[in-house]
Structures are given as C-alpha cells and as structure tokens.
Amino acid sequence: MSRHPQLNASGELRHLLTTEGLSATILQQILDTAESFVGVTERDVKKIPLLRGKSVFNLFFEPSTRTRTTFEIAAKRLSADVINLNMAVSSQTKGETLLDTVNNLAAMHADIFVVRHNLSGAAHLIARHVRPEIHVINAGDGWHAHPTQALLDMFTIRRYKQDFHALRVAIVGDVLHSRVARSQIHALTTLGVPEIRVIAPKTLLPAKIERLGVHVYHDMSQGLKDVDVLMMLRLQHERMQSAHLPSSEEYFKYYGLTPHKLALAKADAIVLHPGPMNRGVEIDSDVADGPQSVILPQVNFGIAVRMAVMSILAGAQS
Amino acid sequence: MKTCIQNGRLIDPQSKMDQVNDLFLADGKIVAIGVRPDGFADCQRIDATGLIVCPGLIDLAARLREPGLEYMATLESEQEAAVAGGVTSLACPPDTDPPLDEPGLVEMLKHRARNLDRAQVYPVGALTQGLEGERLTEMAELRDAGCIAFSQADAPIANLHVLMRAMQYAATFGFKVWLRPQDHHLANHGVAHEGEVATRLGLPIISVSAETIALANILALMKETGASVHFCRISSAAGVAMLRAAKQQGLSLTCDVAIHHVHLIDMDIGFFDTNCRLIPPLRSFEDREALRAGLLDGTIDAICSDHAPIDDDAKLVPFAQAEPGATGLELLLPLTLKWAREARLPLIEALGRITNRPARILGIEDGRLIPDGRADLCVFDPEQDRVITAQTLKSLGKNTPFIGTELCGQVKFTFIAGHLVYRG
Numbered sequence: 067m068s069r070h071p072q073l074n075a076s077g078e079l080r081h082l083l084t085t086e087g088l089s090a091t092i093l094q095q096i097l098d099t100a101e102s103f104v105g106v107t108e109r110d111v112k113k114i115p116l117l118r119g120k121s122v123f124n125l126f127f128e129p130s131t132r133t134r135t136t137f138e139i140a141a142k143r144l145s146a147d148v149i150n151l152n153m154a155v156s157s158q159t160k161g162e163t164l165l166d167t168v169n170n171l172a173a174m175h176a177d178i179f180v181v182r183h184n185l186s187g188a189a190h191l192i193a194r195h196v197r198p199e200i201h202v203i204n205a206g207d208g209w210h211a212h213p214t215q216a217l218l219d220m221f222t223i224r225r226y227k228q229d230f231h232a233l234r235v236a237i238v239g240d241v242l243h244s245r246v247a248r249s250q251i252h253a254l255t256t257l258g259v260p261e262i263r264v265i266a267p268k269t270l271l272p273a274k275i276e277r278l279g280v281h282v283y284h285d286m287s288q289g290l291k292d293v294d295v296l297m298m299l300r301l302q303h304e305r306m307q308s309a310h311l312p313s314s315e316e317y318f319k320y321y322g323l324t325p326h327k328l329a330l331a332k333a334d335a336i337v338l339h340p341g342p343m344n345r346g347v348e349i350d351s352d353v354a355d356g357p358q359s360v361i362l363p364q365v366n367f368g369i370a371v372r373m374a375v376m377s378i379l380a381g382a383q384s
Numbered sequence: 385m386k387t388c389i390q391n392g393r394l395i396d397p398q399s400k401m402d403q404v405n406d407l408f409l410a411d412g413k414i415v416a417i418g419v420r421p422d423g424f425a426d427c428q429r430i431d432a433t434g435l436i437v438c439p440g441l442i443d444l445a446a447r448l449r450e451p452g453l454e455y456m457a458t459l460e461s462e463q464e465a466a467v468a469g470g471v472t473s474l475a476c477p478p479d480t481d482p483p484l485d486e487p488g489l490v491e492m493l494k495h496r497a498r499n500l501d502r503a504q505v506y507p508v509g510a511l512t513q514g515l516e517g518e519r520l521t522e523m524a525e526l527r528d529a530g531c532i533a534f535s536q537a538d539a540p541i542a543n544l545h546v547l548m549r550a551m552q553y554a555a556t557f558g559f560k561v562w563l564r565p566q567d568h569h570l571a572n573h574g575v576a577h578e579g580e581v582a583t584r585l586g587l588p589i590i591s592v593s594a595e596t597i598a599l600a601n602i603l604a605l606m607k608e609t610g611a612s613v614h615f616c617r618i619s620s621a622a623g624v625a626m627l628r629a630a631k632q633q634g635l636s637l638t639c640d641v642a643i644h645h646v647h648l649i650d651m652d653i654g655f656f657d658t659n660c661r662l663i664p665p666l667r668s669f670e671d672r673e674a675l676r677a678g679l680l681d682g683t684i685d686a687i688c689s690d691h692a693p694i695d696d697d698a699k700l701v702p703f704a705q706a707e708p709g710a711t712g713l714e715l716l717l718p719l720t721l722k723w724a725r726e727a728r729l730p731l732i733e734a735l736g737r738i739t740n741r742p743a744r745i746l747g748i749e750d751g752r753l754i755p756d757g758r759a760d761l762c763v764f765d766p767e768q769d770r771v772i773t774a775q776t777l778k779s780l781g782k783n784t785p786f787i788g789t790e791l792c793g794q795v796k797f798t799f800i801a802g803h804l805v806y807r808g
Contacts, residue, residue: 186585
C-alpha cells in the first residue's frame with residue numbers, strides 16, 4: 067500500500083476520507099482556508115463563485131439532517147449546484163449495489179460526492195472506484211471516520227484556545243461506536259495536542275485505544291481534572307439494548323456532563339458536542355446552554371470548514 | 385498408459401524419501417521407483433530434471449460452490465483450479481445451497497466430480513439439518529453416500545445440548561466431527577480481530593475468547609462423549625495453546641490452519657481490503673507466530689487452502705458487507721513453500737502438512753509415493769516465480785490478498801490416477 071488513498075501523486079488532498087494520515091500542514095491549510103470563509107457566512111451576500119458550474123452530490127445512505135444541510139449550505143455559498151439524494155430510501159432498497167449507484171451518478175457529471183454511509187470503509191470504497199476527476203468527501207462512515215466534524219471541532223478549539231501544543235483535551239462517551247471520536251483523536255495528535263484523554267465505561271471503549279495516542283479514564287472526576295477542552299459524544303439509545311449500558315439514567319449519573327463535573331476542568335474550559343444532543347443523557351442543559359458551551363458556534367464553523375474542504379478539493383489536480 | 389517421470393527429486397513425507405530418481409506409473413498406480421520395470425520401453429516420458437515430484441496435495445477445505453452457488457464458481461472451474469494447484473484430493477465443506485444434508489445431494493456431487501475425472505472429492509456432510517444447529521442429519525446414510533466426516537462449516541450451533549448429542553451420535557458410528565471453534569454470541573456479527581486495526585478502522589470485532597470459549601466447550605464435550613474431533617482453521621495463539629495441552633492429555637483430535645493465516649495478520653487489511661475479510665478473522669502478529677510454532681511442533685497437523693471463490697461484486701462492497709473468504713487452491717503450494725523458506729524448514733517437512741498428514745485426517749491411503757500406491761502426483765518447480773493475477777488463476781474466484789504478489793513454486797504437471805491432467 068503506497069500512498070494514502072486520499073492524496074494525489076503530489077501529496078495534495080484529492081479526497082477527504084479520514085483525518086488519519088493527513089499532515090499537520092494539510093490540516094492547518096484547511097483551518098486557515100475556513101478562517102477566510104467565516105466572514106463570508108456573516109456577510110449580507112453570502113455567495114462566492116469558487117465552485118460555480120460544479121455539481122455537488124450529497125449521497126446519504128444513512129439519514130442525517132444536520133450534516134447534510136451544512137454541506138448543502140456550504141456548497142451553495144460556493145455557488146455550486148447541489149443535488150441531495152436520500153439513498154436510504156432509494157436504489158439501495160431496490161438491490162442496486164453501492165458502486166452501481168455511484169457510477170450512475172458519476173455519469174451525470176458530478177464533481178464532488180459527499181457520502182454518508184452506515185458501514186466503515188464505504189467512502190474509501192467509493193473513492194477507489196470513481197473516475198479520477200471526482201472528489202469524495204466522507205460525511206461519516208460507520209464507526210470509522212467523520213473528518214469534517216473533527217475539522218470543525220479543531221477549528222472551534224483553535225478559535226478559543228489558539229495553541230494546540232498547550233492543551234489537555236478530554237473526549238467523553240461512546241468512543242467504541244463513534245466515528246467522530248476516532249477522527250478527533252487523529253486530528254488532535256497530528257496538531258500536536260500533548261495530552262488527550264478518553265473517558266468512558268469499558269463497554270464503550272474499543273480494544274487498544276491507547277495505541278492511538280490517548281490516555282484512558284473510566285472516572286470523570288479524574289479524567290476531567292484540569293482539562294482545557296471537553297468533547298462530548300452522543301449516546302445512541304440502542305446501547306441499552308445491546309448490553310453496553312444498563313440505563314441512560316445511570317449513564318448520566320456517572321458520565322453525563324453536569325455543572326458539578328464541569329467544575330473539575332479548568333475554569334476557562336470549553337465544551338463541544340457534535341450534535342444532535344441528548345440532554346439529560348450525555349449532557350445537562352445547564353452545561354449545553356451555559357457560558358462554557360461552544361456548541362452553537364460549532365455549527366456555524368461547520369459551514370466554513372466544509373466550504374474550505376470543497377474549495378481545496380476542487381482546486382487539487384486529479 | 386505407462387509413464388516414466390525422469391530424473392525428478394522425489395519427496396515423500398510419509399516414507400521420508402528425498403532422492404533424485406525415476407518414477408514409473410502404470411494402470412493408475414506407481415509401479416516402481418528407480419528401477420525400470422519391464423514394458424516401459426515406449427512409455428510417455430516426462431523430464432522432471434530440476435523439478436520436485438511429490439504426492440498430489442490434499443486440501444482439507446475447498447468450496448466448489450455446487451450445488452446452488454454456481455454464480456460464484458462451478459465444479460468444472462474449481463476442479464481445473466485444483467489440478468493447476470497440484471491438488472489431487474480435496475474435502476468440501478457442506479456450506480452449499482442447499483447444504484450437504486441429504487444423501488441424494490452428496491451422491492450427485494460425487495457423481496459429477498467422478499465424471500470430470502479431476503481431483504478426488506471428499507464431501508463433508510452437514511452435522512445438522514440445513515446447518516441450522518437444531519436437528520441431526522442422517523449421518524450414517526450420508527456416510528454411505530460418501531461423506532467422510534460431519535461439520536457445521538461456518539454455521540453456528542448455539543445450543544450446546546444439540547452439539548453434545550451430535551458428537552455423541554457421530555461417536556456411535558466412529559464418525560469424525562469437524563468443527564471450527566467460534567462462539568456464536570461472542571462473535572456477534574464481528575468482522576475483524578479485536579485489536580488496534582479494528583479500533584482504527586471502526587470495524588466490529590471477533591474477540592479471541594470467541595475461539596477459546598468454543599474450544600473449551602468442545603474439548604469438554606469430547607471427554608464426555610468420546611467423539612473424535614478435527615478442529616478447522618484455528619486462528620489464535622491462545623487456541624493453539626489449548627490444543628497443544630489437549631493433545632498432551634491424549635484427546636483424540638487433529639487440527640488445521642488456513643494458509644492465509646500462516647502469512648497474514650490484521651494489519652494486512654490496510655485501507656479496508658475486502659480480500660482480507662476472512663473467517664476466522666486475520667489476527668495479530670503474535671497469533672500468527674503461534675500458528676507457525678503450532679505447525680512446527682505438530683499441534684497443528686495440516687494446512688488447508690480454505691478455498692472460497694467469490695464473485696467480484698460480493699467483494700466490491702464495504703468491508704463488513706463483503707462475502708468472507710479467499711480463493712486458495714492455486715496458492716496452497718506456493719504459500720506453503722514461502723512459509724517453509726521463512727521458517728527454514730526442510731521441504732519434506734513442509735510438504736507433509738499438505739500431503740500425508742491431511743490424508744491421515746481424511747482417513748485415506750493417498751498422499752504418499754509408494755509402489756502400488758495410487759499415482760496422484762504433483763510435479764513442480766520450486767524456484768520458478770510468477771506474479772499472481774486474475775488472469776493466471778483458473779479459479780473463477782479472483783479474490784485473494786496475494787493478487788499482484790510474486791510467489792515461488794510453479795506446478796508443471798499434475799497426475800491423477802496416472803493420467804496427466806494438468807501441464808503448467
């Protein structure tokens with residue numbers, strides 16, 4: 067396996083599939099580019115013509131409102147044409163294979179595919195088989211990766227904390243099933259964060275997670291001590307059916323972020339959440355709506371980061 | 385037809401013969417080694433100078449996909465693959481569609497295979513009806529139809545009471561039960577070894593305990609029922625250690641490993657290579673080293689190809705959705721030779737794992753080079769290398785992690801009952 071499947075021969079970003087294996091230079095380039103787009107989203111005329119004449123296909127094989135919408139807004143602000151395809155109720159149920167679907171859409175002159183799928187590796191598979199001029203953005207594949215979410219989290223952290231090299235970051239919750247956590251961990255280690263913690267019960271942590279460069283905690287009171295950034299993860303309700311957890315009430319008691327637990331972190335610590343939140347499960351409303359929460363700004367930055375990714379990909383040589 | 389294979393290096397792991405000599409075949413049998421018998425003045429001559437002549441390979445797990453799964457491969461295509469790989473006898477697991485759970489299906493398969501006049505096919509019958517793990521098959525009838533053992537293939541028996549009765553019933557008739565140890569609930573739809581790779585890629589896992597707990601159950605039931613068990617495709621270091629101890633206790637068991645697991649580990653999945661989606665999953669480097677050590681000390685008796693031809697479409701999907709398995713009949717020999725070189729093992733020792741030892745597990749007389757023995761032979765060039773490509777594989781299954789890899793060991797001639805059936 068020679069070069070990473072998301073880079074072209076010159077080492078530029080051709081697809082965005084995962085934050086793993088991307089250099090700090092590329093990550094910073096995306097964040098810097100996003101910085102220049104934040105202003106655009108605040109202007110009266112919110113459009114710039116960078117992707118005029120290009121087509122962005124949102125291929126969502128798994129239901130999503132928030133991510134799909136932010137991609138759509140980002141593409142439209144870059145003046146691209148956007149086609150939304152809800153594949154969950156479309157061709158997949160008619161027995162067409164994933165690659166057949168993608169090839170059919172590619173024939174409609176797509177430039178960028180934004181792909182969300184419930185199985186790990188789906189975006190890699192598509193990227194490996196599309197025509198060379200098409201770019202693939204992974205909008206979440208199974209438990210594997212959700213790079214644009216991680217990048218908007220990095221953008222948010224940089225906005226509020228400036229220097230990654232002086233941070234202590236805690237990721238709290240269902241790391242086992244979380245593509246967001248994996249992408250966050252790779253981005254944080256690459257950007258030079260010296261201490262990354264994951265906090266969860268053993269049933270929600272994958273094997274050898276410490277090999278990714280994180281410290282494992284099972285106790286919030288130890289794990290949150292003196293951290294600068296808290297990244298909360300969403301807890302799916304089905305974890306209670308699959309013997310990972312006894313109840314959401316017990317989870318909230320031991321792992322839910324309350325003002326009391328937040329007080330263990332640094333006084334100026336910020337709280338992130340990828341959304342949609344389960345209030346009273348992984349996060350208390352007082353925290354979610356409190357002064358340390360940066361959850362709403364995250365959503366706005368998400369648009370700028372996705373604009374950045376699309377414009378960089380469109381500018382790369384195939 | 386009389387044939388003289390001249391000047392080859394004859395290797396017979398059973399008799400420990402390793403010498404350059406001539407081999408004489410007549411009437412489907414080996415008639416002489418070295419000294420030319422009468423009547424060979426104008427026989428077919430095969431120059432085997434620089435080549436190795438060994439018993440035809442015996443493969444303990446090769447799926448021929450008939451009946452029912454002909455969209456993946458056919459008896460014709462896979463029999464061609466077998467002889468191209470030097471394989472002259474093979475056991476086929478019962479995971480066909482329908483499964484081999486009725487005598488008529490087994491007779492039909494045997495009949496079709498006989499007519500093709502290629503590798504000898506030894507069906508492994510289903511242990512339970514429909515492989516559903518609930519009701520026993522008519523094992524004695526199936527044996528009469530040609531089954532040499534009984535297995536669940538990769539289907540689970542979740543109910544241990546059923547497993548116990550199946551083993552007891554098989555033991556009544558002295559039938560061998562072939563089992564791949566894996567606890568159904570612990571495996572829980574996993575697709576990758578529990579380790580760093582599955583963690584990075586976000587793949588559902590199959591823990592080592594899924595293997596060791598099933599092993600412990602089966603070993604306990606063996607003691608209770610007196611059943612003789614062959615363990616298929618062991619994958620973990622802990623599993624090898626348990627089998628080593630069980631053998632030392634004198635339990636009647638044998639064991640094989642798939643050739644892929646002798647070479648590959650979970651890291652080889654790379655960026656979701658679905659050709660590495662195998663059952664059992666590829667495990668860690670330490671597990672692979674333990675499998676190799678188990679092969680060397682005899683804990684693991686044989687290497688099988690675990691041949692599973694799969695059509696491209698079933699692999700061009702996300703990893704967890706991919707049909708598990710790899711094509712293997714044509715890779716069994718070169719990959720066994722590769723292992724022998726890496727382990728610095730004499731050729732005769734390595735070849736034993738794919739000839740006489742699996743023959744013993746099947747309970748057949750083949751897999752050796754002796755006068756009056758059946759002339760099933762593999763003649764190969766151990767030095768000739770080739771790049772494995774879809775075009776070079778005869779199997780309809782082109783699914784192998786070794787595609788594009790250069791491997792040493794090219795089959796030049798395959799004989800079945802004295803007939804030259806393949807020339808490479």
